[in-house]
Amino acid sequence: MASGSLLRAAGLLALLGRADAVPLVSQAQTTVSSQQTLIPSVVPHTDVTSHGPFNGPPATTTGALSTSVLSPFIPALPPAPDVFDYQADGELHADQPAPFTPSGGVGTNGSAPVYRVQSDFDYQSLALALYQEWIEYDLFHWGLATFSVEEFEAYGINAEDRYLIQYMAEQELGHATVITNMLGPQAPKQCTYNYPVSNVREYIDFNQKLTRWGESGVYGFLPHLNSGPAAQLLLQSITVEARQQLIFRQFGGQFPMPEWHTPGIPQSWAWTLLAPYISSCPYNQTRLVWQNFPALHILNQPNAARINGSDVWNETTGGSSNTLSTADIPSSELCVNATDQTLDCTAAISQNRSIPLSYPGHQVFLQWDSPGQLVGPNNSYVTSTNVIEPKFAAWVSQLNVTYSPLLNVSLEYRTAYTIQPNVSTWEGDPAINGTMFLALTDVDLYVTPYNLTQINLHVGALAVYQAG
């Protein structure tokens, strides 16, 4: 397409406008010149923030945002009474509202869509997503500014690849702008950050893990939003985030998508995983309602920088993200320059890994933090859990939550191990693979993708697991 777009539809332009531009409706515009008529501005931002751990004065407000809490949990109920009423037989069961239009659907009656949050659930979910967009904007730039060209090239990431990382940072500004517009003037602002990585390989791994929980965090709440219009716009950003996640796996020489489905996770999981890397936020920053769970450390987290990724002990950095560390890997054990084509892992569209990172039957050693730790912006959130003694590991991947018992649980050292289960989502699709999630729980509660949040009452600690 030519650079000047010729036709713009009503509504869309205003979305990219001022932070307080609510409701978001504009006039239709049609132009016949190649001159751009209007360039909506992005949200205020700085290209480089300061980095490092928080060392300011203690926060005056701590803990998650809250109001009156009516019940300790939401009781499980049977399905809504009418959900089996519709006859799914391929026939039409009602008059059509218009030609070529079946009856039903949500938001299909002609009411003009309004792109704004409609409930506390919507606000808090979008605000969480906005914190995530902001860190990505900073993180992608930060790596390019921090590591040398030589170091990127040593991992097969060339100048054109680095431009892709820069472009991915710029995409985040659009995402942050859209979400800010839907939230209004109190939308969370850009913060400062603290990254747990010290070289290109660790940076790429942190990125593929961070974008995984960013992506999965949105999938978890998207179908629950009150505002369909807000869900629509967020969807159109998160599909880009999904591509970013895949591309960072490719930069790390990993198989780009070793699964048939991408998991969704509760908001409190996304916030648990994200918050430790935010060091400080501006005065009066809007706070979040979500819980911060204690970090779970995978003591033998599979390390994708190794030729034999399961031959590891204590090679992670960055708490619950369990990002790979290359600090103790001799160069002969790095896969990036392995001479055997089936073992190498230089940046590529796809790479077979002939020694799997993890596998059914694998013994996974775990250690978890105690609750009550200060985390997140200005150290102003506090980790918490209801769990006294964890009994299960919940493997959250694809469409599945699979429990395996914890063995040798030591409450004194907060350690245990578990065995990776052998489960498939469908025939031909092993459920446990890719960049996924591991939680410790006290019961093996039956939950499915749309009600996964019900597990939170039983979560003791949380990790990203590198299954493949």
Ligand SMILES: *[C@@H]1O[C@H](CO)[C@@H](O)[C@H](O)[C@H]1NC(C)=O
């Ligand atoms: C979650 O949903 C499944 C049905 O998909 C239901 O059987 C289960 O009881 C629900 N779990 C909770 C804790 O509500």
Ligand SMILES: *[C@@H]1O[C@H](CO)[C@@H](O)[C@H](O)[C@H]1NC(C)=O
């Ligand atoms: C159309 O649907 C919306 C909800 O999506 C509802 O608020 C509105 O009243 C409906 N309009 C008419 C004319 O039925």
Ligand SMILES: *[C@@H]1O[C@H](CO)[C@@H](O)[C@H](O)[C@H]1NC(C)=O
């Ligand atoms: C891989 O090999 C290339 C070519 O010999 C070299 O320039 C690069 O530094 C090596 N990468 C690593 C991570 O050792």
Ligand SMILES: *[C@@H]1O[C@H](CO)[C@@H](O)[C@H](O)[C@H]1NC(C)=O
């Ligand atoms: C967080 O700390 C920074 C730096 O000390 C300070 O400027 C800011 O006002 C603090 N933010 C909040 C929300 O307290």
Ligand SMILES: *[C@@H]1O[C@H](CO)[C@@H](O)[C@H](O)[C@H]1NC(C)=O
């Ligand atoms: C802080 O935010 C509140 C609304 O959340 C606003 O009323 C108040 O004016 C803000 N204070 C400052 C100093 O910006």
Ligand SMILES: *[C@@H]1O[C@H](CO)[C@@H](O)[C@H](O)[C@H]1NC(C)=O
């Ligand atoms: C990889 O490492 C694991 C753990 O040390 C070991 O059991 C396995 O045999 C190794 N695989 C290969 C192909 O060397």
Ligand SMILES: *[C@@H]1O[C@H](CO)[C@@H](O)[C@H](O)[C@H]1NC(C)=O
């Ligand atoms: C893991 O490594 C870190 C730093 O390299 C060290 O401080 C810690 O004691 C090690 N933990 C275990 C369980 O080996």
Ligand SMILES: *[C@@H]1O[C@H](CO)[C@@H](O)[C@H](O)[C@H]1NC(C)=O
């Ligand atoms: C890649 O892995 C697949 C599945 O294990 C295998 O069928 C294929 O032969 C491998 N290809 C190469 C070139 O290693």
Ligand SMILES: *[C@@H]1O[C@H](CO)[C@@H](O)[C@H](O)[C@H]1NC(C)=O
């Ligand atoms: C994970 O997916 C990769 C790529 O398809 C495959 O080589 C590997 O065997 C899978 N791992 C498991 C445990 O199925």
Ligand SMILES: *[C@@H]1O[C@H](CO)[C@@H](O)[C@H](O)[C@H]1NC(C)=O
């Ligand atoms: C997993 O289960 C399948 C089907 O029962 C079996 O063929 C396979 O050998 C099992 N894998 C492991 C590692 O036990």
Ligand SMILES: *[C@@H]1O[C@H](CO)[C@@H](O)[C@H](O)[C@H]1NC(C)=O
């Ligand atoms: C589990 O605990 C028993 C008894 O303390 C010990 O003998 C065994 O080595 C432990 N197993 C693992 C895998 O740590």
Ligand SMILES: *[C@@H]1O[C@H](CO)[C@@H](O)[C@H](O)[C@H]1NC(C)=O
């Ligand atoms: C995985 O999830 C799918 C979809 O909900 C379900 O049909 C399947 O039974 C689950 N598999 C396992 C092993 O739990």
